[in-house]
Amino acid sequence: MISGMKTRxxxxxxxxxxxxATGAFAEDKVTVPSHDAVAAAEAPKDAxxxxxxxxxxxxxxxxxxxxxxxxxxxxxxxxxxxxxQAGVTGEAALKGPMLKKEQAYSVTFNEAGEFPYHCTPHPxxxxxxxVE
Amino acid sequence: xxxxxxxxxxxxxRLLCAGLTCSVLALGTAYAETAAAPxxxxxxxxxxxxxxxxxxxxxxxxxxxxPKADAHRVYVNDPAHFAAxxxxxxxxxxxxxVLGMTDGGFLPNPVISNDGTVxxxxxxxxxxxxxGKRTDYVEVFDTETLLPSADIELPNTPRFxxxxxxxxxxxxxxxxxxLFYQFSPSPAVGLVDLANKKFDRMIDVPDCYEMFPTxxxxxxxxxxxxxxxxxxxxxxxxxISHSEVFHGEDDHLINTPAYSMKAKKILWPTYTGKIxxxxxxxxxxxxxxxxxxxxxxxxxxxxxxxxxxxxxxHRVKDRIYLLADKREEWTHKDPSRFVFVIDAKTGERVKxxxxxxxxxxxxxxxxxxxxxxxxxxxxxxxxxxxxxxxxKEVRHVDQLGRGPQVIxxxxxxx
Ligand SMILES: [Cu+2]
Numbered sequence: 017m018i019s020g021m022k023t024r025x026x027x028x029x030x031x032x033x034x035x036x037a038t039g040a041f042a043e044d045k046v047t048v049p050s051h052d053a054v055a056a057a058e059a060p061k062d063a064x065x066x067x068x069x070x071x072x073x074x075x076x077x078x079x080x081x082x083x084x085x086x087x088x089x090x091x092x093x094x095x096x097x098x099x100x101q102a103g104v105t106g107e108a109a110l111k112g113p114m115l116k117k118e119q120a121y122s123v124t125f126n127e128a129g130e131f132p133y134h135c136t137p138h139p140x141x142x143x144x145x146x147v148e
Numbered sequence: 149x150x151x152x153x154x155x156x157x158x159x160x161x162r163l164l165c166a167g168l169t170c171s172v173l174a175l176g177t178a179y180a181e182t183a184a185a186p187x188x189x190x191x192x193x194x195x196x197x198x199x200x201x202x203x204x205x206x207x208x209x210x211x212x213x214x215p216k217a218d219a220h221r222v223y224v225n226d227p228a229h230f231a232a233x234x235x236x237x238x239x240x241x242x243x244x245x246v247l248g249m250t251d252g253g254f255l256p257n258p259v260i261s262n263d264g265t266v267x268x269x270x271x272x273x274x275x276x277x278x279x280g281k282r283t284d285y286v287e288v289f290d291t292e293t294l295l296p297s298a299d300i301e302l303p304n305t306p307r308f309x310x311x312x313x314x315x316x317x318x319x320x321x322x323x324x325x326x327l328f329y330q331f332s333p334s335p336a337v338g339l340v341d342l343a344n345k346k347f348d349r350m351i352d353v354p355d356c357y358e359m360f361p362t363x364x365x366x367x368x369x370x371x372x373x374x375x376x377x378x379x380x381x382x383x384x385x386x387x388i389s390h391s392e393v394f395h396g397e398d399d400h401l402i403n404t405p406a407y408s409m410k411a412k413k414i415l416w417p418t419y420t421g422k423i424x425x426x427x428x429x430x431x432x433x434x435x436x437x438x439x440x441x442x443x444x445x446x447x448x449x450x451x452x453x454x455x456x457x458x459x460x461x462h463r464v465k466d467r468i469y470l471l472a473d474k475r476e477e478w479t480h481k482d483p484s485r486f487v488f489v490i491d492a493k494t495g496e497r498v499k500x501x502x503x504x505x506x507x508x509x510x511x512x513x514x515x516x517x518x519x520x521x522x523x524x525x526x527x528x529x530x531x532x533x534x535x536x537x538x539x540k541e542v543r544h545v546d547q548l549g550r551g552p553q554v555i556x557x558x559x560x561x562x
Contacts (some may be wrong), residue, residue: 058270099333101333101334109333126507129169134333134334136332136333138335139332139333139335140335140372
């Protein structure tokens with residue numbers, strides 16, 4: 017049911033179960049509304065958008081406030097994703113699904129900090145979310 | 149073709165082991181056959197065995213050892229079309245005999261030192277053949293017995309699993325450090341301390357690929373932006389600097405350039421047969437005037453390089469060997485039937501050798517006299533061996549695994 021996640025404590029497990037029921041999954045410092053790619057139109061309306069095109073994250077560095085959501089939208093045929101290495105959003109790596117053209121993936125950042133990420137098959141595509 | 153072990157009675161085959169290369173090596177030796185020699189190795193061993201038998205000498209089976217490496221030692225690695233388990237064949241190019249074999253895991257990178265004293269590989273195994281827990285490790289073999297002399301585990305399975313590019317793992321000039329490349333999750337180079345038999349550390353590098361060591365604490369890489377990066381790792385933090393961008397975005401450099409560590413020179417061909425000589429002897433990589441392997445008329449006819457390892461460089465002769473054929477665009481991984489020999493100094497063509505087979509990889513022995521040109525056919529699973537001067541095929545070694553692709557030689561010449 018929960019892909020790419022690691023249960024570290026009973027409390028965390030319970031939190032996951034609770035959130036799982038509402039369709040949201042809690043990582044350590046972030047919340048992921050959907051682990052699957054969704055159509056861009058279904059992305060949260062109030063999210064900060066990072067478009068992906070020409071093998072780049074168009075705004076590689078963005079600054080947001082705690083509680084804000086970032087949505088990545090792929091604008092081209094080449095599939096891309098976002099991957100946070102182990103230790104960035106939680107103990108385990110957070111590997112987003114591959115996004116086809118006009119698909120989106122969102123992450124809500126709950127805590128202040130710097131969250132560097134990259135595209136799994138294109139490690140030269142890099143970005144960073146700074147939560148202040 | 150019948151091999152000697154097929155035509156000999158089992159008992160005689162066993163007796164033949166006495167005093168000869170045998171036991172673990174016997175199988176390998178038996179299947180090497182020399183095309184041009186008056187007597188094959190198998191026939192020679194049969195005659196010697198028969199003579200011993202006639203004299204009443206006892207058979208004394210033993211485990212053979214490897215002779216000392218010389219300029220004609222050649223290593224053929226078989227990635228076996230992405231099979232979980234692979235092999236490397238250690239061959240005497242002068243006789244066409246298989247001297248020994250080493251086993252490897254998934255897409256291992258062979259590493260052979262220039263003086264022939266280090267045979268190692270960076271390899272990957274899984275606890276259930278191709279699934280389960282993955283282990284990446286460096287294995288060093290004793291050059292005489294081929295027994296492992298070191299087994300060094302690499303933490304966090306950092307290897308880049310890719311079709312075997314020779315420069316994705318390499319040794320520093322003193323043979324004390326082994327370097328291997330990591331692609332994911334970020335570009336990095338792993339350092340393995342062979343002298344102390346332990347993993348040292350990973351170095352973060354820019355978006356660059358392959359390693360070309362020039363000193364015991366320095367190597368170069370080729371970067372996505374078309375520059376070369378110099379990485380000096382002697383200090384606490386690696387020092388990284390870039391050369392100028394030397395090729396355009398549509399100028400595609402192949403994955404398997406020729407590198408002479410002793411000459412500190414890379415010969416890097418493009419898909420169309422332009423060859424960039426990259427000089428690493430100075431303070432930063434410097435790219436000399438590109439050599440065009442083909443005339444404009446030839447390019448129009450479709451002549452272009454192609455194969456897995458389509459370029460070789462002879463340091464002392466200062467010659468470039470480029471495997472090529474008439475081909476369609478985007479067939480650059482297909483085999484070729486010709487080798488174009490080019491003077492690296494002048495860029496002039498010396499000659500064109502017709503290989504007579506579909507060849508995927510080439511290399512040359514580095515001795516100045518009696519140089520051998522090796523042509524490996526993945527399809528035929530055969531190493532064809534040519535006299536570099538005459539271009540004539542002199543012998544061949546067949547049955548080299550399932551899809552042999554990589555030829556490694558040592559540069560022992562001073
Ligand atoms: Cu991507």
